[in-house]
Amino acid sequence: MSYQVLARKWRPTTFKDVIGQEHITRSLANAILRKKIGHAYLLSGTRGIGKTSVARIFAKALRCNNVLEDGNACGTCSSCLEFNTGNSLNVHEIDGASNNSVDNIRDLIGEVHFLPTSGKYRIYIIDEVHMLSTAAFNVLLKTLEEPPEHVIFIFATTDPGKLLGTVLSRCQRFDFKMATQADLVNHVKKIASAEGIEFESIDSIEQICREGRGSVRDTLTLLDQVLSFAGDKLVTEEILVTSLGLARTTAVRGLMYALLNGDVKDCSSKYRGLLNENIPLKNIVYALLDQVFELIERGNFNEYSRPELFWIYETLSKDSQWGLTSLSPEKVMEIVLQKLALRKTFFTDKVEKTESAVKKKTWESFLAHLIKKSPATASNLEQGNLIKPIELGEDGLIVYFGFPPSSKVFYEYLQDDEIKANLVNFLKIYFAVSNIKFETRLEQGKFKSKADIRQQKTDEVIDAKKQEILNTPIIKEAEAIFNTKVDKVFIRE
Ligand SMILES: [Zn+2]
The missing domain is CATH 3.30.300 (GMP Synthetase; Chain A, domain 3)
Known part of the structure; x- marks a missing residue:
């Protein structure tokens, strides 16, 4: 059997298989169980985090004749079997990016008014719906305004900002989150154990997941890339860094500490060492940022203060943005690193001030x-x-x-x-x-209360002032002349 890429092989087929989107899968499963079904759903979020998979899982469950207790499709009824063949007459799926014309949409929804050939619903899944042309949208909108009872639209988009308000207002919207690093690591571990893939160290799994940057699909694609390089199923750091063009964690950590310790020479030599290994500059910078971030996250600020690390992270992040696209990126980034390493000589004053400002908050x-x-x-x-x-x-x-x-x-x-x-x-x-x-x-x-105390202080000040006035010689003299005592003193604000 030919090799099936991991992202496809491990594509979720039930609600609970979807990584990191419980807030959405639970609502959709509940909608099915409670039979509260809308006519249009919008699934939005970045690429590779399960929008299309969720659309299919939901569509299958909507049409299933024996929905399970958890809201998933049974997988065995006639409707589920029809769905599994991939060309169901009642579930229509198109990619809006490549089928964005009026004619495409007319073709798609041409039979929208006919009842489904079986079951209750006819379902239309449109991926990347924001890519439809304006004219195509208008055709769609007409149906969306008065959808036949049996029709359900499920839209997916990476860019909901491009959708018309009239479309948005007719959809139940679900915003997908980026998968967390922990979710991705667990997922890769699970796949590794099922597929018999071994990692030399957990660091390698974490590094692949970090590179996946919140996308399940991207993470698995990277894993495939590593495996195709590995030959057998043992992933070593060597294989990982070579296949993905990554910087070795240990080498990047070395660079970071050279930078933190202000050793300009060491910093430059470690940086050049990484470049000599043909690691793309962008990957070096990414890895360095990740390392500094990790240090901040660990929250041990004995050796390096928090404001200092914040400043380093922020500066590196900002400078790399223009540095990487400058005329001579390698050199610019070396200067940036040197600047960061030399920060103490430039900014001792500034860093200390920031620290004392933090401490002075009362x-x-x-x-x-x-x-x-x-x-x-x-x-x-x-x-x-x-x-x-x-x-x-x-x-x-x-x-x-x-x-x-x-x-x-x-x-x-x-x-x-x-x-x-x-x-x-x-x-x-x-x-x-x-x-x-x-x-x-x-x-x-x-x-x-604070107000009481202040009032008390004001009273004391006023009393003292009154006493002072009473003690002035001229008042004393007046009292003697008239042979009397001053009864009251009024002080205006
Ligand atoms: Zn079924």
Whole structure:
């Protein structure tokens, strides 16, 4: 039997086989089970993440005579068997990119008003629907406006922005997500074990998945490419890097540390070493960015500070954009790397300032910031106070906040989920942390709000001022002359 590419062989055939799109497959399976079927569906998202597969799985289940408990087609009824042959009379599929004319669409939906030859529905799947010509769209739109009871359209597109509002408004829309690295790694592991493919190390699997950049199909295509190079089914790092033109992880890591440690000479020599291995420049830069990202993600900021790594990632990412398309990309990128390595001499001042700016954020500075962004929330917080100082760590902030009994109404205001979520969001952005614990409590006894404390301070200042006035010689003298005492002092704001 001839070799079947992995992406095709492992194409999902049931809802649960689809990688990383549970939010969509569950809705569609439920729609089938509850028999709540619309006339038009739009599946959108980047290439190779399962839109067409989902369209087919859904179409098959829609026409199945004995749908299973999980919403999938049975695979054995007459309708399923007809579907499996690939030329069902009742499921029509075209690629909008290559069949985008009016005539193509007229041909496709010419029989739209005839009942299906069997079963309830006649289904039309149009892939890359945004590629249809305007005239073709208009033909389609007429049917879409008043679809016959038995007709269901399933559109797939990588570019929903190009679709007319009139089309969008008639479709139930499902946005596909990029597959996560973890999803891809698990999927490749599963395929590897079923196909008897061995990897020298888990690093190789991860590298293939990273190169797949969120697309299941691209990942499997890369795996095919590696396997065709491997000869047998053992994938070594050597095979991986040669077949995909990738940079060795260890070599890239070496380059990254040379750069981080500010060793310009070492940085250049490691970079040139990679170029000498004929690794495409773009792959070197990609791999380097991935390594820096991983370092940031691991979150160990003892040796290199977070602002420093952010700056490196951002600069490398921006500079490579123009560097790679410049007149002399190799040289430009070498200069960029040297610049990054030399950052301490250029920017010591800047980096330190950024760090101290991060450290200086306090509850007080937050309130001052909040009053500009959301005066209502800020003045609400004025009616309470911190129970104890905030705890601010690398990735989290803990706030215990209390209200005096007299501020019960403000305490209650903050119990509203939406208002609280809003405040937590402000905290996240301001303190640049992802985890916030914000607890509120109604305090007893003498607990004072910020407003109380301020009022108290103002009162004290005014009292002192009054006392000072009473003690001035001229007042004393006046009191002596009239043989009396000053009763009250009023101070205007
Ligand atoms: Zn069936």
